[in-house]
Amino acid sequence: MAILSEIKKTAKNGAQVTLQSAKSGEGAEILQGSFGMSVHPKFQGLGIGKMMLEILLEWAQKNPRIETVRLRVHAKNDIAMALYRQCGFSEEGREIKAVKLRDGSYDDVILMARNV
Numbered sequence: 001m002a003i004l005s006e007i008k009k010t011a012k013n014g015a016q017v018t019l020q021s022a023k024s025g026e027g028a029e030i031l032q033g034s035f036g037m038s039v040h041p042k043f044q045g046l047g048i049g050k051m052m053l054e055i056l057l058e059w060a061q062k063n064p065r066i067e068t069v070r071l072r073v074h075a076k077n078d079i080a081m082a083l084y085r086q087c088g089f090s091e092e093g094r095e096i097k098a099v100k101l102r103d104g105s106y107d108d109v110i111l112m113a114r115n116v
Contacts, residue, residue, distance in 0.1 A: 056069070072112075088114045
């Protein structure tokens with residue numbers, strides 16, 4: 001499943017807002033799905049991320065092969081982590097210094113999951 005939302009300011013100038021993709025395992029033993037999502041900073045705070053997450057969770061609940069939805073989020077991304085917690089995700093683990101940022105500092109990656 002892939003969802004692309006776009007907000008166009010004019011006919012000539014469009015701005016990508018979100019891109020979300022999800023995949024589920026192919027083997028009979030795999031009952032989880034993972035996803036990635038981003039919202040362009042210019043369009044954050046408008047409820048777009050929450051709407052996309054709700055659509056994804058609704059899709060996952062209707063998919064009999066998926067029992068758990070998992071994600072990875074930067075520890076410094078407080079806004080995203082708050083959204084995920086609000087939507088029922090909980091922290092399952094942490095990858096220490098998993099990402100090196102442009103300024104040379106590091107960020108942990110938080111592993112989160114939610115049963116559907």
